Amino acid sequence: xxxxxxxxxxxxxxxxxxxxxxxxxxxxxxxxxxxxxxxxxxxxxxxxxxxxxxxxxxxxxxxxxxxxxxxxxxxxxxxxxxxxxxxxxxxxxxxxxxxxxxxxxxxxxxxxxxxxxxxxxxxxxxxxxxxxxxxxxxxxxxxxxxxxxxxxxxxxxxxxxxxxxxxxxxxxxxxxxxxxxxxxxxxxxxxxxxxxxxxxxxxxxxxxxxxxxxxxxxxxxxxxxxxxxxxxxxxxxxxxxxxxxxxxxxxxxxxxxxxxxxxxxxxxxxxxxxxxxxxxxxxxxxxxxxxxxxxxxxxxxxxxxxxxxxxxxxxxxxxxxxxxxxxxxxxxxxxxxxxxxxxxxxxxxxxxxxxxxxxxxxxxxxxxxxxxxxxxxxxxxxxxxxxxxxxxxxxxxxxxxxxxxxxxxxxxxxxxxxxxxxxxxxxxxxxxxxxxxxxxxxxx
Amino acid sequence: xxxxxxxxxxxxxxxxxxxxxxxxxxxxxxxxxxxxxxxxxxxxxxxxxxxxxxxxxxxxxxxxxxxxxxxxxxxxxxxxxxxxxxxxxxxxxxxxxxxxxxxxxxxxxxxxxxxxxxxxxxxxxxxxxxxxxxxxxxxxxxxxxxxxxxxxxxxxxxxxxxxxxxxxxxxxxxxxxxxxxxxxxxxxxxxxxxxxxxxxxxxxxxxxxxxxxxxxxxxxxxxxxxxxxxxxxxxxxxxxxxxxxxxxxxxxxxxxxxxxxxxxxxxxxxxxxxxxxxxxxxxxxxxxxxxxxxxxxxxxxxxxxxxxxxxxxxxxxxxxxxxxxxxxxx
Numbered sequence: 001x002x003x004x005x006x007x008x009x010x011x012x013x014x015x016x017x018x019x020x021x022x023x024x025x026x027x028x029x030x031x032x033x034x035x036x037x038x039x040x041x042x043x044x045x046x047x048x049x050x051x052x053x054x055x056x057x058x059x060x061x062x063x064x065x066x067x068x069x070x071x072x073x074x075x076x077x078x079x080x081x082x083x084x085x086x087x088x089x090x091x092x093x094x095x096x097x098x099x100x101x102x103x104x105x106x107x108x109x110x111x112x113x114x115x116x117x118x119x120x121x122x123x124x125x126x127x128x129x130x131x132x133x134x135x136x137x138x139x140x141x142x143x144x145x146x147x148x149x150x151x152x153x154x155x156x157x158x159x160x161x162x163x164x165x166x167x168x169x170x171x172x173x174x175x176x177x178x179x180x181x182x183x184x185x186x187x188x189x190x191x192x193x194x195x196x197x198x199x200x201x202x203x204x205x206x207x208x209x210x211x212x213x214x215x216x217x218x219x220x221x222x223x224x225x226x227x228x229x230x231x232x233x234x235x236x237x238x239x240x241x242x243x244x245x246x247x248x249x250x251x252x253x254x255x256x257x258x259x260x261x262x263x264x265x266x267x268x269x270x271x272x273x274x275x276x277x278x279x280x281x282x283x284x285x286x287x288x289x290x291x292x293x294x295x296x297x298x299x300x301x302x303x304x305x306x307x308x309x310x311x312x313x314x315x316x317x318x319x320x321x322x323x324x325x326x327x328x329x330x331x332x333x334x335x336x337x338x339x340x341x342x343x344x345x346x347x348x349x350x351x352x353x354x355x356x357x358x359x360x361x362x363x364x365x366x367x368x369x370x371x372x373x374x375x376x377x378x379x380x381x382x383x384x385x386x387x388x389x390x391x392x393x394x395x396x397x398x399x400x401x402x403x404x405x406x407x408x409x410x411x412x413x414x415x416x417x418x419x420x421x422x423x424x425x426x427x428x429x430x431x432x433x434x435x436x437x438x439x440x441x442x443x444x
Numbered sequence: 445x446x447x448x449x450x451x452x453x454x455x456x457x458x459x460x461x462x463x464x465x466x467x468x469x470x471x472x473x474x475x476x477x478x479x480x481x482x483x484x485x486x487x488x489x490x491x492x493x494x495x496x497x498x499x500x501x502x503x504x505x506x507x508x509x510x511x512x513x514x515x516x517x518x519x520x521x522x523x524x525x526x527x528x529x530x531x532x533x534x535x536x537x538x539x540x541x542x543x544x545x546x547x548x549x550x551x552x553x554x555x556x557x558x559x560x561x562x563x564x565x566x567x568x569x570x571x572x573x574x575x576x577x578x579x580x581x582x583x584x585x586x587x588x589x590x591x592x593x594x595x596x597x598x599x600x601x602x603x604x605x606x607x608x609x610x611x612x613x614x615x616x617x618x619x620x621x622x623x624x625x626x627x628x629x630x631x632x633x634x635x636x637x638x639x640x641x642x643x644x645x646x647x648x649x650x651x652x653x654x655x656x657x658x659x660x661x662x663x664x665x666x667x668x669x670x671x672x673x674x675x676x677x678x679x680x681x682x683x684x685x686x687x688x689x690x691x692x693x694x695x696x697x698x699x700x701x702x703x704x705x706x707x708x709x710x711x712x713x714x715x716x717x718x719x720x721x722x723x724x725x726x727x728x729x730x731x732x733x734x735x736x737x738x739x740x741x742x743x744x745x746x747x748x749x750x751x752x753x754x755x756x757x758x759x760x761x762x763x764x765x766x767x768x769x770x771x772x773x774x
């Protein structure tokens with residue numbers, strides 16, 4: 001659905017072959033691609049326009065117009081500008097006051113209660129003694145949810161008394177926090193629409209009563225063009241000190257981040273990356289910028305790989321690849337390693353779609369196919385794995401029965417394995433050439 | 445507050461040409477009032493923008509089409525669908541010598557309606573027990589939507605049973621149980637962390653024993669990118685196929701109207717795991733237009749069935765392509 005921006009720009013500029021320099025027309029076409037890419041990433045129209053103007057201005061400089069790799073140059077500009085617009089790295093919560101009050105607000109279903117638990121956990125790790133307050137008096141069982149979340153992270157939860165207003169609850173909880181010596185109070189609130197005047201007024205009064213040092217807008221990273229409106233109006237009603245972008249473990253491009261940052265002028269502090277209480281990270285503008293233009297989140301992938309992969313094993317496999325000793329057994333080991341990183345599609349999503357990786361389409365990855373490959377290889381004898389040439393009809397039938405696959409599937413695997421061997425030789429050749437002279441493919 | 449003067453908020457009054465002749469004004473009032481409560485402000489704002497862009501002009505210049513494109517993208521129809529729609533309108537506008545804003549709006553609304561109507565007609569269910577499985581990503585409003593579906597079924601005289609299939613999120617079971625209490629409906633449940641397949645199994649057998657007309661199953665919110673959770677959903681579906689052979693089965697995908705382009709990815713992935721009958725578009729009471737529903741209808745041929753327009757059990761209306769198209773442009 002969404003090809004990396006680099007790909008599209010490569011297409012635009014490759015039509016220039018022979019002209020040597022970037023023409024203004026080509027730049028216009030490239031800017032149009034950038035505009036579409038940003039819109040596809042859910043960046044708001046109002047943000048896209050000035051952004052394109054900025055990129056145009058910078059791209060008109062020498063570095064792009066006379067560059068041999070204009071696509072790369074433009075992508076770099078886009079990425080840098082995006083990262084700059086996205087603001088600074090997220091910072092830890094300020095905890096002035098005793099207790100320091102942290103209030104969460106946002107639309108329904110953005111993930112406030114889950115985030116409240118994550119913040120409590122994070123603060124505990126910082127050696128704090130937080131108190132949670134169940135201020136969502138609207139949604140059915142929201143209080144119960146926070147109680148369970150609090151139990152999960154071992155943080156006490158203050159719940160409302162029958163008939164108590166959220167403002168009264170906040171004030172009372174503040175007293176309890178002081179009395180019991182909690183240094184932080186985390187106030188959960190009901191999800192509300194920014195157009196709901198009564199509820200917006202209520203949260204304003206709550207903020208006045210409990211005087212939060214951090215007022216955080218919790219926003220779903222999948223939000224579309226509406227992100228601007230809701231963020232703007234929350235920012236108008238409350239002195240927001242930051243935003244938390246949730247559900248980034250999905251596959252949205254997260255353009256809402258830019259809308260929230262630039263239009264509502266709310267700095268993004270944290271991102272939510274899962275349902276567990278540890279799944280909260282500081283915001284990284286560089287990563288977000290890459291994600292938005294489909295360049296892949298290499299840094300996150302590296303982090304994931306470091307967690308999931310066995311270093312020594314990877315080294316061994318790489319050496320075997322270089323030495324052209326890569327057997328079916330090695331293939332299986334490698335598949336196992338890759339699968340440990342999580343669903344293959346999401347791993348591929350994080351890779352940049354350039355160079356030899358261009359053809360990879362995450363949506364077409366067949367996870368079940370990988371399991372079959374593993375089953376087939378598992379049903380082979382060690383000899384067969386090391387020397388697949390010995391596989392004849394009768395051996396294949398045996399493997400097919402052992403692995404619950406068909407002979408055709410085994411043949412397909414063998415064919416792919418042969419192609420892979422060929423490709424590896426090719427890749428090594430290219431690497432070699434680049435290492436020796438560089439600039440391969442730059443002619444023309 | 446906004447209800448005081450429903451006429452003023454009625455999108456049909458702003459775009460009277462979109463009113464289908466067969467619809468008497470009596471019943472749709474509620475629908476439109478609810479649907480347009482939040483849309484009104486942006487509606488006029490954009491209408492003015494469009495009018496001023498074309499004021500006094502009979503010719504349609506590039507700027508006008510760019511405006512149209514922006515109106516559509518701003519409503520989250522997605523780039524591809526928006527560009528295609530504008531292209532269609534461009535062709536027809538030239539052909540028909542369009543000279544007024546209203547006429548242009550009508551053309552655009554027609555094209556959107558056509559896309560929406562082009563999705564397969566929602567299955568009609570005959571009498572006899574119906575099982576509805578409700579799926580979607582986290583926080584789209586599945587449980588609240590179930591309350592609305594329940595209320596609707598009750599108003600049609602059906603006996604409803606609910607199944608608390610979200611055994612993962614904290615207090616999800618309690619949330620559904622509370623709704624069950626409010627609506628006077630029994631909720632089949634197990635403890636948190638239980639196998640949702642087992643809950644569904646129990647619920648189907650309970651429904652059969654009690655002679656229930658309608659069984660509605662809640663499921664945990666799951667991001668479509670999480671394979672293991674999608675596999676779990678596949679298992680739930682298999683339990684249903686095996687245990688409720690004699691039942692009519694319907695699967696509803698709940699989409700959040702505030703969601704942007706990702707809605708397409710959600711719909712695509714969920715469809716691969718469970719056959720989706722249609723979309724319930726929730727949270728249309730804000731300023732979001734839910735335009736991705738058009739893209740979803742177009743690309744995945746999934747019909748929209750219901751619109752969620754508030755937090756109460758009554759706040760749901762049946763989807764009508766033409767009115768939705770009109771509201772989108774507003």
